[in-house]
Amino acid sequence: MSSLRHLKRPSLLVGSVIILIFAAAAILAPVLAPPVGSDSPMFIPRYGTSPLPTPPQPGLPLGLLSFQFDVYYGLIWGTRAAFWLGLSVPLGRALLGTPLGFLAGYYRGPADSVLMRLTDAFMAFPMIAAMVVMISLFGFERQLWSAGMYFVTPSNQDMVVILTLIIFGWMPYARLVRGNVLAEREKIYIQAARSTGVPNLRLVIRHLLPNSTHGLIALVTFDVGATVVLVTSLTFIGLIGQHQGTIMEADWGEILYSARDWIIGAPGHALQYWYTFLPVCAAIVLFSAGWNLIGDGLRDALDPRYRSMV
Amino acid sequence: MFLVTVIIFLLILQLPAEERVVVYLPSTRSNLSEEEAAKLVQVTIERYGLDQPPAVQYTRWISSLLHGDWGYSPSWRQPVLEGLLQRLPATTELILFAMIPAILLSLALGSQAAYRRDRLPDYLIRSAIFIGWAFPSFILALILLNVFYAWNGWFPPERLSIWAGPIVRSQAFHSYTGLLTVDALLNGEMRIFVDALRHLVLPAFTVALIEWALLARLMRSSLLEVLGHDYITTARSKGLPESRVIRDHARRNALLPVLSVGGTAATTLITTVCVVEVVFHFNGIGRGVVNTFLASEIPVTVGFALFSCLIVLLTSLITDILYVFADPRIRIESGEREGQL
Numbered sequence: 001m002s003s004l005r006h007l008k009r010p011s012l013l014v015g016s017v018i019i020l021i022f023a024a025a026a027i028l029a030p031v032l033a034p035p036v037g038s039d040s041p042m043f044i045p046r047y048g049t050s051p052l053p054t055p056p057q058p059g060l061p062l063g064l065l066s067f068q069f070d071v072y073y074g075l076i077w078g079t080r081a082a083f084w085l086g087l088s089v090p091l092g093r094a095l096l097g098t099p100l101g102f103l104a105g106y107y108r109g110p111a112d113s114v115l116m117r118l119t120d121a122f123m124a125f126p127m128i129a130a131m132v133v134m135i136s137l138f139g140f141e142r143q144l145w146s147a148g149m150y151f152v153t154p155s156n157q158d159m160v161v162i163l164t165l166i167i168f169g170w171m172p173y174a175r176l177v178r179g180n181v182l183a184e185r186e187k188i189y190i191q192a193a194r195s196t197g198v199p200n201l202r203l204v205i206r207h208l209l210p211n212s213t214h215g216l217i218a219l220v221t222f223d224v225g226a227t228v229v230l231v232t233s234l235t236f237i238g239l240i241g242q243h244q245g246t247i248m249e250a251d252w253g254e255i256l257y258s259a260r261d262w263i264i265g266a267p268g269h270a271l272q273y274w275y276t277f278l279p280v281c282a283a284i285v286l287f288s289a290g291w292n293l294i295g296d297g298l299r300d301a302l303d304p305r306y307r308s309m310v
Numbered sequence: 311m312f313l314v315t316v317i318i319f320l321l322i323l324q325l326p327a328e329e330r331v332v333v334y335l336p337s338t339r340s341n342l343s344e345e346e347a348a349k350l351v352q353v354t355i356e357r358y359g360l361d362q363p364p365a366v367q368y369t370r371w372i373s374s375l376l377h378g379d380w381g382y383s384p385s386w387r388q389p390v391l392e393g394l395l396q397r398l399p400a401t402t403e404l405i406l407f408a409m410i411p412a413i414l415l416s417l418a419l420g421s422q423a424a425y426r427r428d429r430l431p432d433y434l435i436r437s438a439i440f441i442g443w444a445f446p447s448f449i450l451a452l453i454l455l456n457v458f459y460a461w462n463g464w465f466p467p468e469r470l471s472i473w474a475g476p477i478v479r480s481q482a483f484h485s486y487t488g489l490l491t492v493d494a495l496l497n498g499e500m501r502i503f504v505d506a507l508r509h510l511v512l513p514a515f516t517v518a519l520i521e522w523a524l525l526a527r528l529m530r531s532s533l534l535e536v537l538g539h540d541y542i543t544t545a546r547s548k549g550l551p552e553s554r555v556i557r558d559h560a561r562r563n564a565l566l567p568v569l570s571v572g573g574t575a576a577t578t579l580i581t582t583v584c585v586v587e588v589v590f591h592f593n594g595i596g597r598g599v600v601n602t603f604l605a606s607e608i609p610v611t612v613g614f615a616l617f618s619c620l621i622v623l624l625t626s627l628i629t630d631i632l633y634v635f636a637d638p639r640i641r642i643e644s645g646e647r648e649g650q651l
Contacts (some may be wrong), residue, residue: 120318124622126580129615132599136611155604209549230581236448237588239598263452264460281449290446297521 012297018290022283026079033076042077044069044248047177053262053273063275065258069248075279077250082228085162087165090223092166098175102212104174105181106204112178118172118207127230130168131239134160161240165227172219189270225291232256232284255283318615375616381609385602390613394595400469401594403489407510408517413572416522420491420529421564425556427534435526442523447582447643451516451589456510465512473503513590517582521575528571533564565636573629578624 026030035041048054048068056063062071103113139157184190185208195206202287235241235253258277271278325588373379380390389398412570423435445453458465469490491510494503536542537560545555591597599614 123574123577124619124626125317125615126577126618126622128581128584128596129611129618132611133615134610165334233446233448233585237585239600271460277452281452285445285449288446292444 009297009301010054011293012301013121014294015293015297016228018286019294022287022290023080023083025076029076033070033073034073036073040079042250043280044074044077044250046248053259053276056275060118062279065248065276066262067258068114069255069258071255071275071279074248074250074255075252076284078252078280079246079283081232081249081251086228086287086291089162089165089227090220092162093170093223093276094173094220096166097170098177098213098216099157100170101174101177102181102209105178105212106185106208108182110242115174115178122168122171125168127165127168128234128239129160131164150158157240160232161231162220165231168224173216176215176219177212180214181208181280183288184208184211215299218295218302221291221295221298225288225295229284236260252280252284318612329463330346352556362373362397380616381406383602383607383610385607386598386610390609393598393610394613396596397593397595399489400592401583401587401596401636402514403491404418404510404513404517404587404594405579405591406489406490407514409521412518412522413525416525417565417568420526420532420568421556421561422539424530424533424564435530436531438519439523439527441532442519443527444520445520446639449515450519450587454516455589467512467592469506469509469593470502477502478572482651509592513586513592516586516590517579520582521579523626524575524578524651525568528568529564532561532567536560536564539563562636566633569629569633569636573626576625580618580621 030041036045046068047064047070050068052068053066054060054064054068060072061068062075065071065074100115104112135157139160190203190207193203198207231240232253235251236256238257241251241257243255248258256277259273259280262273262276357436378391380394382388383390383393386393403436419435423432426432442450453465454465459467491505493505494500533556535576542555542560546552550558580596583594586592587594587596588600595614595617599610602610
C-alpha cells in the first residue's frame with residue numbers, strides 16, 4: 001500500500017506543505033536571520049532603547065518592536081521554539097499515557113478502574129487552572145527577606161510549563177490506547193497466537209501493543225498545534241514568561257506580549273503598528289491550521305472508522 | 311472531586327514547609343531582623359502544623375476549605391472565596407451569552423450541513439467551522455477588537471462604559487443576580503442594558519464562535535454517520551418524508567456523541583473564557599486570577615483551580631443527566647453496562 005497515495009487528500013497535502021515551510025524556516029534560521037553579536041541566538045537582537053516601534057524599512061523586513069527588538073528575527077527563530085515545544089509535549093504525553101492505558105486495558109479489573117478514576121480526576125482540570133497552580137507553586141523562587149516577607153522571582157518556568165502540559169494532558173492517550181487494547185485483546189488473532197503457545201511477554205510486545213496504537217499519530221499531530229496555540233495564548237495574557245524588558249527570547253508568545261500595547265493604533269490609524277503583531281498572528285494561525293489539517297488527513301487515511309464521516 | 315483535592319494537595323506538598331508558610335504570614339511590612347524573621351517562620355509552621363504528617367495536614371486543609379476559608383489574597387484585598395464569588399456573575403453572563411446561541415446554532419447548522427451535504431449551505435457552514443477551529447481565541451479576539459473597536463468603535467472592551475459605572479454602583483440600582491443585563495432590565499434602565507450588551511457582544515461572539523465550531527463539527531459528522539445506518543434506510547423506504555426521518559430517527563441518535571464530547575468541552579471552555587476576558591478587559595474570574603498572578607498568590611490559584619474543577623464536574627453531571635433523557639437505552643441497560651465496563 002503506497003503511503004504517497006494519501007497525499008492526494010487535499011487536507012493532508014496542504015497541511016504538509018505548510019508545516020514543511022515552517023520546518024525549513026526553523027532549520028535555515030541561521031541563514032534566514034543571521035544571529036547578531038555573541039549572545040545565544042535564541043535571544044532577539046535589539047537596535048536601540050526607544051519604546052516606540054519602528055516601521056519596516058530596508059534591512060528590517062518586519063520592523064522593530066517596542067524597545068527595538070527585531071520582529072523578523074523573532075519570527076524566524078521563534079519557529080524553532082514552537083517546534084521544540086510542540087513536539088516535546090505530545091511525545092511526553094504519549095510516552096506517559098500509552099503505558100498507563102495499555103496496563104489498564106490489559107489487566108482490566110481493579111487496575112483499570114483505578115486508572116479510569118484517575119483519568120476522570122485529571123480531566124476535571126481546565127488547562128489554565130492546572131497551569132496557574134503549577135506555575136504559582138513551582139515557577140517562582142521564594143526568598144525570605146529580613147523584613148519577614150518573601151521576595152518572589154520567576155525561575156525555570158519553561159520546564160514547569162512543559163511538565164504541566166504533560167502531567168495534565170496524558171489522559172486522551174491513555175483512554176485511546178485502553179480502548180484499543182480492550183477491543184484488540186478479544187480478536188481472533190490474539191487468541192490464535194495464545195493458543196499456539198506464544199509466551200505472554202512476546203504476545204504483548206509483538207502482537208497486542210503494535211495493534212493498539214492506531215489513532216495515536218493523529219492525536220499527536222492534533223496536539224502539536226493545540227499545544228503551541230495554548231502556550232502562546234497563555235504567554236500573551238501574561239501567565240507564562242519572563243518579560244524582563246531588556247532581553248527577549250525568540251518566542252511567538254513573547255513577541256505578542258510585548259506588542260499588546262500597540263495592537264490598537266492611534267485614533268484614526270487603527271492598524272498603525274500592524275507589524276508588531278500581524279505577522280506573528282499569521283504564523284500561529286498557519287502553524288496550528290497546518291498541524292490540524294495533517295491530523296485530519298491522517299485520521300481519514302489511517303483510521304477506516306472515520307473515513308465515512310468527513 | 312475528592313481525587314481532585316488530593317491531586318492539588320499532593321502538588322502543594324511538594325513545596326517545602328518554609329515556602330508554604332508564605333500563605334499564612336502577614337503581608338504588612340514590619341522591620342524584623344533576620345533571626346526574628348526566621349523565628350516567625352518557625353512559629354507559623356508550628357502553629358499551622360505544616361510539619362505534620364500529610365494525612366493530618368490534608369484533613370485540616372479540607373475542613374478549612376469546607377468551612378469557607380480559602381485563604382486571603384493581598385492584591386484583591388479580600389478573602390479568596392469572596393473574591394471568586396464576586397467575579398463569578400460577570401463570567402457567568404459571558405458564558406450564558408456565548409453558549410446558549412452557540413449550542414442552539416451548532417445543533418441546527420451542524421445538522422443542516424449534514425442534511426445538505428456537499429451543497430452550498432454545507433460549504434458555507436464548513437468554512438465557518440474552519441475559521442473557528444483554526445483561529446486561536448486570542449487572535450480572533452484581537453481581530454474583532456481591531457475591526458469593531460479601533461475602526462468604527464461599535465463594540466468597546468471592558469464591561470461597562472465609564473458613564474455607566476456610577477449608575478450601577480449607586481444605591482438606586484438594585485443588584486438581583488449580578489448579571490448586568492438582567493439587573494438592568496429588572497431596574498428598568500434601558501440605557502444600562504444596551505451598554506452592557508454592547509460590551510458583551512465581542513467577547514461572547516469570540517467564545518461562541520470557537521465553541522460553536524467544535525460542536526457543529528461534531529454534530530455534522532455524527533449525523534452523517536447516523537444517516538448511513540440501516541434503520542434510516544428502512545425509515546426512508548417506508549416512505550417517510552425526509553424531514554421526519556431526520557427529526558424522529560436520526561437527530562436524537564446523532565446527539566449522543568455530541569453530548570458526551572460536549573461535557574468534556576467544559577474544560578476548554580474555561581480556558582477560552584479566561585483568555586478572552588483578559589484580552590477584552592472583561593472583569594470576570596479569569597482576568598482577576600491572571601492579574602494577581604505576577605504576585606504568585608498560591609491561595610488564589612489553588613482556589614481558582616478548585617472552583618473551576620467544581621464547575622467542570624457539575625457540567626459533566628448535567629450532561630450525564632441529559633444523556634439519560636436523550637438515550638432511553640441507558641435507563642434499561644445501566645445495570646448491565648456497569649458489569650461490562
